[in-house]
Protein backbone atom coordinates (compact mmCIF):
# COMPACT_ATOMS: atom_id res chain seq x y z
CA UNK A 1 0.00 0.00 0.00
CA UNK A 2 1.54 3.28 -1.16
CA UNK A 3 0.84 6.19 1.16
CA UNK A 4 0.96 9.39 -0.87
CA UNK A 5 1.17 12.50 1.29
CA UNK A 6 2.92 14.76 -1.23
CA UNK A 7 -0.14 16.98 -1.62
CA UNK A 8 -3.91 17.11 -1.21
CA UNK A 9 -4.06 17.37 -5.01
CA UNK A 10 -3.35 13.63 -5.51
CA UNK A 11 -6.93 12.52 -4.78
CA UNK A 12 -9.14 10.83 -7.37
CA UNK A 13 -12.87 11.65 -7.73
CA UNK A 14 -15.15 9.52 -5.53
CA UNK A 15 -18.00 7.43 -6.92
CA UNK A 16 -20.58 10.03 -5.83
CA UNK A 17 -18.56 12.79 -7.48
CA UNK A 18 -18.23 10.83 -10.72
CA UNK A 19 -21.99 10.23 -10.76
CA UNK A 20 -22.61 13.95 -10.30
CA UNK A 21 -20.22 14.71 -13.18
CA UNK A 22 -21.80 12.06 -15.42
CA UNK A 23 -25.27 13.52 -15.03
CA UNK A 24 -24.33 17.23 -15.34
CA UNK A 25 -26.28 19.59 -17.61
CA UNK A 26 -23.80 21.43 -19.81
CA UNK A 27 -23.51 24.18 -22.42
CA UNK A 28 -20.82 26.43 -23.88
CA UNK A 29 -19.41 28.42 -20.95
CA UNK A 30 -17.60 30.93 -23.17
CA UNK A 31 -21.11 31.97 -24.27
CA UNK A 32 -22.11 31.92 -20.56
CA UNK A 33 -24.48 29.05 -21.35
CA UNK A 34 -23.26 26.26 -19.09
CA UNK A 35 -25.94 25.96 -16.39
CA UNK A 36 -23.75 23.91 -14.05
CA UNK A 37 -20.82 26.36 -14.22
CA UNK A 38 -23.26 29.20 -13.56
CA UNK A 39 -24.74 27.27 -10.63
CA UNK A 40 -21.27 26.65 -9.13
CA UNK A 41 -20.30 30.32 -9.43
CA UNK A 42 -23.62 31.38 -7.87
CA UNK A 43 -23.30 28.83 -5.07
CA UNK A 44 -19.94 30.27 -3.96
CA UNK A 45 -21.15 33.85 -4.53
CA UNK A 46 -24.02 33.10 -2.13
CA UNK A 47 -21.83 31.39 0.47
CA UNK A 48 -19.36 34.29 0.61
CA UNK A 49 -21.89 37.07 0.03
CA UNK A 50 -19.92 38.45 -2.92
CA UNK A 51 -21.29 39.73 -6.24
CA UNK A 52 -19.85 37.47 -8.92
CA UNK A 53 -17.68 34.42 -9.56
CA UNK A 54 -15.52 32.96 -12.31
CA UNK A 55 -14.67 29.27 -12.74
CA UNK A 56 -11.08 28.69 -13.88
CA UNK A 57 -8.91 25.63 -14.51
CA UNK A 58 -6.44 26.30 -11.67
CA UNK A 59 -5.72 28.35 -8.57
CA UNK A 60 -2.68 29.76 -10.28
CA UNK A 61 -4.99 31.20 -12.92
CA UNK A 62 -7.46 32.70 -10.42
CA UNK A 63 -4.59 34.26 -8.43
CA UNK A 64 -2.86 35.56 -11.55
CA UNK A 65 -6.07 37.06 -12.90
CA UNK A 66 -6.60 38.83 -9.56
CA UNK A 67 -3.05 40.20 -9.56
CA UNK A 68 -3.51 41.45 -13.12
CA UNK A 69 -6.82 43.07 -12.15
CA UNK A 70 -5.34 44.95 -9.21
CA UNK A 71 -1.78 45.80 -10.34
CA UNK A 72 0.14 46.49 -13.56
CA UNK A 73 3.44 48.02 -14.70
CA UNK A 74 4.89 50.47 -12.13
CA UNK A 75 2.61 48.99 -9.45
CA UNK A 76 3.46 46.68 -6.56
CA UNK A 77 1.85 43.82 -4.66
CA UNK A 78 2.80 43.22 -1.02
CA UNK A 79 2.82 39.64 0.27
CA UNK A 80 4.72 37.28 2.57
CA UNK A 81 7.96 35.90 1.15
CA UNK A 82 6.54 32.37 1.44
CA UNK A 83 3.43 33.18 -0.64
CA UNK A 84 2.30 30.76 -3.31
CA UNK A 85 1.74 33.70 -5.69
CA UNK A 86 5.46 34.53 -5.42
CA UNK A 87 7.16 31.13 -4.99
CA UNK A 88 5.07 28.70 -6.97
CA UNK A 89 3.39 30.52 -9.86
CA UNK A 90 6.32 30.53 -12.28
CA UNK A 91 7.04 34.24 -11.97
CA UNK A 92 3.54 35.16 -13.09
CA UNK A 93 3.44 38.45 -11.16
CA UNK A 94 6.14 39.74 -13.49
CA UNK A 95 5.24 37.78 -16.61
CA UNK A 96 1.46 38.38 -16.56
CA UNK A 97 0.91 41.64 -14.69
CA UNK A 98 4.37 43.23 -15.23
CA UNK A 99 4.15 44.27 -11.59
CA UNK A 100 6.72 44.47 -8.83
CA UNK A 101 6.46 42.56 -5.57
CA UNK A 102 7.50 43.50 -2.04
CA UNK A 103 8.10 40.51 0.22
CA UNK A 104 7.50 40.70 3.96
CA UNK A 105 8.52 38.31 6.73
CA UNK A 106 6.47 36.99 9.60
CA UNK A 107 6.04 33.86 11.73
CA UNK A 108 4.40 30.89 10.01
CA UNK A 109 3.96 32.80 6.76
CA UNK A 110 1.68 35.49 8.13
CA UNK A 111 1.91 39.28 7.89
CA UNK A 112 0.27 41.93 10.05
CA UNK A 113 -1.36 45.31 9.45
CA UNK A 114 1.65 46.92 11.16
CA UNK A 115 4.16 45.21 8.79
CA UNK A 116 2.08 46.28 5.80
CA UNK A 117 1.64 49.87 7.03
CA UNK A 118 5.42 50.21 7.36
CA UNK A 119 5.96 48.95 3.83
CA UNK A 120 3.31 50.60 1.66
CA UNK A 121 5.00 52.36 -1.26
CA UNK A 122 3.56 55.80 -2.00
CA UNK A 123 2.39 57.20 -5.33
CA UNK A 124 5.65 59.11 -5.66
CA UNK A 125 7.73 59.65 -8.81
CA UNK A 126 10.50 57.41 -7.46
CA UNK A 127 8.32 54.63 -6.11
CA UNK A 128 6.46 51.61 -7.36
CA UNK A 129 3.06 52.33 -5.84
CA UNK A 130 1.44 49.59 -3.76
CA UNK A 131 -1.98 48.80 -5.20
CA UNK A 132 -2.49 45.30 -3.82
CA UNK A 133 -1.94 43.26 -0.66
CA UNK A 134 -2.30 39.50 -0.96
CA UNK A 135 -2.84 37.12 1.97
CA UNK A 136 -2.89 33.31 1.93
CA UNK A 137 -5.23 31.28 4.17
CA UNK A 138 -4.40 28.61 5.12
CA UNK A 139 -0.73 29.44 4.62
CA UNK A 140 0.90 26.51 2.86
CA UNK A 141 4.55 27.21 3.61
CA UNK A 142 3.65 28.33 7.11
CA UNK A 143 2.54 24.77 7.85
CA UNK A 144 -1.14 25.26 7.10
CA UNK A 145 -1.34 28.18 9.53
CA UNK A 146 -4.58 30.15 9.85
CA UNK A 147 -5.42 33.86 9.79
CA UNK A 148 -8.29 34.75 12.09
CA UNK A 149 -10.83 37.39 11.06
CA UNK A 150 -9.50 39.54 13.90
CA UNK A 151 -6.09 39.56 12.19
CA UNK A 152 -7.57 40.36 8.78
CA UNK A 153 -9.91 43.21 9.77
CA UNK A 154 -7.15 45.76 10.59
CA UNK A 155 -5.45 44.85 7.29
CA UNK A 156 -8.70 45.57 5.44
CA UNK A 157 -9.09 48.91 7.25
CA UNK A 158 -5.53 49.87 6.35
CA UNK A 159 -5.98 48.88 2.70
CA UNK A 160 -9.25 50.85 2.43
CA UNK A 161 -7.60 53.92 3.93
CA UNK A 162 -4.84 53.82 1.31
CA UNK A 163 -7.04 52.71 -1.63
CA UNK A 164 -5.12 49.45 -1.85
CA UNK A 165 -6.94 46.28 -2.97
CA UNK A 166 -6.93 43.15 -0.82
CA UNK A 167 -6.79 39.67 -2.38
CA UNK A 168 -7.06 36.32 -0.63
CA UNK A 169 -5.37 33.22 -1.96
CA UNK A 170 -7.90 30.95 -0.32
CA UNK A 171 -6.68 27.75 -1.95
CA UNK A 172 -7.39 26.06 1.39
CA UNK A 173 -9.81 28.59 2.90
CA UNK A 174 -12.35 25.88 3.72
CA UNK A 175 -9.72 24.08 5.82
CA UNK A 176 -9.39 27.27 7.89
CA UNK A 177 -13.15 27.83 8.18
CA UNK A 178 -13.76 24.26 9.35
CA UNK A 179 -11.34 24.91 12.22
CA UNK A 180 -12.50 28.41 13.22
CA UNK A 181 -16.20 27.98 12.50
CA UNK A 182 -16.21 31.53 11.07
CA UNK A 183 -18.91 32.55 8.59
CA UNK A 184 -17.71 32.63 4.96
CA UNK A 185 -19.74 35.86 4.50
CA UNK A 186 -17.51 37.60 7.03
CA UNK A 187 -14.54 36.61 4.89
CA UNK A 188 -16.27 37.75 1.72
CA UNK A 189 -16.74 41.17 3.31
CA UNK A 190 -13.00 41.66 3.92
CA UNK A 191 -11.61 41.08 0.43
CA UNK A 192 -11.87 42.57 -3.06
CA UNK A 193 -11.16 39.16 -4.58
CA UNK A 194 -10.94 35.63 -3.19
CA UNK A 195 -9.51 32.59 -4.97
CA UNK A 196 -10.83 29.21 -3.84
CA UNK A 197 -9.35 25.87 -4.97
CA UNK A 198 -11.61 22.91 -5.53
CA UNK A 199 -8.82 20.49 -6.42
CA UNK A 200 -7.10 20.53 -3.00
CA UNK A 201 -8.80 19.22 0.13
CA UNK A 202 -12.22 19.32 -1.53
CA UNK A 203 -11.09 16.51 -3.82
CA UNK A 204 -12.11 17.71 -7.31
CA UNK A 205 -10.04 16.73 -10.33
CA UNK A 206 -9.67 20.35 -11.46
CA UNK A 207 -10.88 23.86 -10.83
CA UNK A 208 -10.80 27.08 -8.84
CA UNK A 209 -13.23 29.96 -8.54
CA UNK A 210 -12.40 33.68 -8.34
CA UNK A 211 -14.92 35.78 -6.41
CA UNK A 212 -15.22 39.58 -6.59
CA UNK A 213 -17.54 42.39 -7.59
CA UNK A 214 -19.45 42.43 -10.90
CA UNK A 215 -17.21 44.97 -12.64
CA UNK A 216 -13.99 43.20 -11.72
CA UNK A 217 -15.24 39.71 -12.54
CA UNK A 218 -16.40 41.01 -15.95
CA UNK A 219 -12.83 42.18 -16.58
CA UNK A 220 -11.53 38.91 -15.09
CA UNK A 221 -13.56 36.97 -17.67
CA UNK A 222 -11.69 38.75 -20.46
CA UNK A 223 -8.31 38.14 -18.79
CA UNK A 224 -9.22 34.46 -18.38
CA UNK A 225 -9.93 34.30 -22.11
CA UNK A 226 -6.56 35.85 -22.91
CA UNK A 227 -4.83 33.32 -20.62
CA UNK A 228 -6.49 30.54 -22.62
CA UNK A 229 -8.76 29.60 -19.74
CA UNK A 230 -12.15 30.00 -21.45
CA UNK A 231 -13.57 26.46 -21.29
CA UNK A 232 -16.57 25.09 -23.17
CA UNK A 233 -18.69 22.29 -21.61
CA UNK A 234 -16.96 22.82 -18.27
CA UNK A 235 -20.14 21.89 -16.40
CA UNK A 236 -18.82 18.33 -16.01
CA UNK A 237 -16.04 19.80 -13.87
CA UNK A 238 -18.30 22.28 -12.10
CA UNK A 239 -20.60 19.40 -11.15
CA UNK A 240 -17.70 17.80 -9.27
CA UNK A 241 -17.19 21.10 -7.43
CA UNK A 242 -20.85 21.45 -6.44
CA UNK A 243 -20.76 17.88 -5.14
CA UNK A 244 -17.57 18.64 -3.17
CA UNK A 245 -19.08 21.77 -1.58
CA UNK A 246 -22.06 19.67 -0.47
CA UNK A 247 -20.20 16.58 0.78
CA UNK A 248 -16.50 17.27 1.27
CA UNK A 249 -16.31 20.39 3.43
CA UNK A 250 -17.20 19.08 6.91
CA UNK A 251 -15.02 16.00 6.43
CA UNK A 252 -11.91 18.22 6.23
CA UNK A 253 -11.90 17.89 10.04
CA UNK A 254 -10.88 14.23 9.55
CA UNK A 255 -7.87 15.30 7.48
CA UNK A 256 -6.92 17.72 10.25
CA UNK A 257 -7.16 15.04 12.95
CA UNK A 258 -4.94 12.67 10.92
CA UNK A 259 -2.44 15.46 10.26
CA UNK A 260 -2.26 16.16 14.01
CA UNK A 261 -1.58 12.47 14.65
CA UNK A 262 1.24 12.52 12.08
CA UNK A 263 2.67 15.64 13.72
CA UNK A 264 2.66 13.94 17.13
CA UNK A 265 4.43 10.86 15.73
CA UNK A 266 7.08 12.93 14.00
CA UNK A 267 7.77 15.03 17.08
CA UNK A 268 9.03 11.89 18.82
CA UNK A 269 11.25 10.85 15.92
CA UNK A 270 15.02 11.18 16.56
CA UNK A 271 15.65 12.60 13.07
CA UNK A 272 13.07 15.40 13.53
CA UNK A 273 14.07 18.56 15.42
CA UNK A 274 10.82 20.51 15.09
CA UNK A 275 7.28 20.14 13.81
CA UNK A 276 5.37 23.33 12.92
CA UNK A 277 2.08 23.66 14.86
CA UNK A 278 -0.42 21.44 13.04
CA UNK A 279 -3.69 23.36 12.71
CA UNK A 280 -5.05 21.97 9.44
CA UNK A 281 -4.01 19.29 6.92
CA UNK A 282 -0.34 20.27 6.45
CA UNK A 283 2.58 18.93 8.50
CA UNK A 284 6.01 20.51 8.11
CA UNK A 285 8.90 18.80 9.91
CA UNK A 286 12.42 20.14 10.31
CA UNK A 287 15.06 17.40 10.16
CA UNK A 288 18.28 16.95 12.11
CA UNK A 289 21.25 14.75 11.22
CA UNK A 290 19.82 13.84 7.81
CA UNK A 291 19.10 15.69 4.58
CA UNK A 292 15.55 15.95 3.22
CA UNK A 293 16.64 13.92 0.18
CA UNK A 294 17.94 11.03 2.34
CA UNK A 295 14.92 11.07 4.66
CA UNK A 296 12.55 11.10 1.67
CA UNK A 297 14.34 8.15 0.08
CA UNK A 298 14.05 6.19 3.36
CA UNK A 299 10.32 7.00 3.40
CA UNK A 300 10.01 6.05 -0.24
CA UNK A 301 11.62 2.66 0.44
CA UNK A 302 8.76 2.10 2.91
CA UNK A 303 6.11 3.19 0.40
CA UNK A 304 5.55 6.68 1.82
CA UNK A 305 5.70 9.77 -0.37
CA UNK A 306 6.28 13.32 0.90
CA UNK A 307 8.09 16.37 -0.50
CA UNK A 308 11.12 18.49 0.35
CA UNK A 309 9.95 21.88 1.62
CA UNK A 310 12.96 24.09 2.25
CA UNK A 311 16.60 23.22 2.86
CA UNK A 312 16.06 21.10 6.00
CA UNK A 313 12.29 20.57 5.91
CA UNK A 314 9.79 18.08 4.51
CA UNK A 315 6.03 18.37 4.09
CA UNK A 316 3.17 15.89 4.43
CA UNK A 317 -0.41 16.78 3.42
CA UNK A 318 -3.43 14.69 4.44
CA UNK A 319 -6.44 14.33 2.14
CA UNK A 320 -9.59 12.47 1.13
CA UNK A 321 -7.70 9.35 -0.03
CA UNK A 322 -5.62 9.04 3.17
CA UNK A 323 -7.61 6.83 5.50
CA UNK A 324 -7.24 5.57 9.08
CA UNK A 325 -5.65 2.24 8.08
CA UNK A 326 -3.00 4.24 6.22
CA UNK A 327 -2.38 6.33 9.32
CA UNK A 328 -1.68 3.14 11.28
CA UNK A 329 0.63 1.85 8.55
CA UNK A 330 2.34 5.25 8.46
CA UNK A 331 3.13 5.01 12.17
CA UNK A 332 4.54 1.46 11.90
CA UNK A 333 6.70 2.31 8.90
CA UNK A 334 8.08 5.62 10.21
CA UNK A 335 9.11 3.96 13.49
CA UNK A 336 11.39 1.65 11.49
CA UNK A 337 13.37 4.55 10.02
Ligand SMILES: *Cc1c(COP(=O)(O)O)cnc(C)c1O
Pocket residue numbers: 057058059060061063084085136140169171172197199200208
Ligand atom coordinates in the same frame (compact mmCIF):
# COMPACT_ATOMS: atom_id res chain seq x y z
C1 LIG B 1 -2.31 24.84 -4.88
C2 LIG B 1 -2.29 26.25 -4.49
C3 LIG B 1 -2.65 27.26 -5.38
C4 LIG B 1 -3.10 27.00 -6.80
O1 LIG B 1 -2.46 25.99 -7.42
P1 LIG B 1 -2.94 25.28 -8.77
O2 LIG B 1 -2.13 24.03 -8.72
O3 LIG B 1 -2.57 26.19 -9.86
O4 LIG B 1 -4.41 25.04 -8.71
C5 LIG B 1 -2.63 28.55 -4.94
N1 LIG B 1 -2.27 28.84 -3.69
C6 LIG B 1 -1.93 27.91 -2.80
C7 LIG B 1 -1.59 28.31 -1.41
C8 LIG B 1 -1.92 26.57 -3.16
O5 LIG B 1 -1.57 25.65 -2.26
